[in-house]
Amino acid sequence: MQVRKMNEVPKEAVSSDLFTSDEVTRQTLIPESSDFNASIVGFGKGVRNKFHHHNSDQILIVTEGMGKVVTEAGEEVVVSVGDVVFAPAGETHWHGALGESTFAHITVTRKGSETTQIEN
Secondary structure: OOOOOOHHOOOEEEEOOOOOOOOOOEEEOOOOOOEEEEEEEEEOOOOEEOEEEEEOOOOOOOOOOEEEEEEEOOEEEEEEEEEEEEOOOOOOEEEEEOOOEEEEEEEEEEEOEEEOOOOO
């Protein structure tokens, strides 16, 4: 068994076309897992990812700030600390920080799953 304190896991800058800005960090929580990808993703104020989908289910657990989750079908939900979001495999969506708030969530997907960016 391993126990990690989230605030002791190093933050790495993330630069990717998937995000609307480079003000994004990632903290990989369980690199040893053969079953799950689990990371804390932090977004600067107003930063979000672009419409995308995963070929596995995705779980988001909000750990900081206020954010929004939007689906391609038009569903929009404001989320805050303690909220848990389930995005089924194949559902096109985006998530990120509200305009004046930073935002962070734990994301969990199946190891080896792929993300397909829809929005340019």
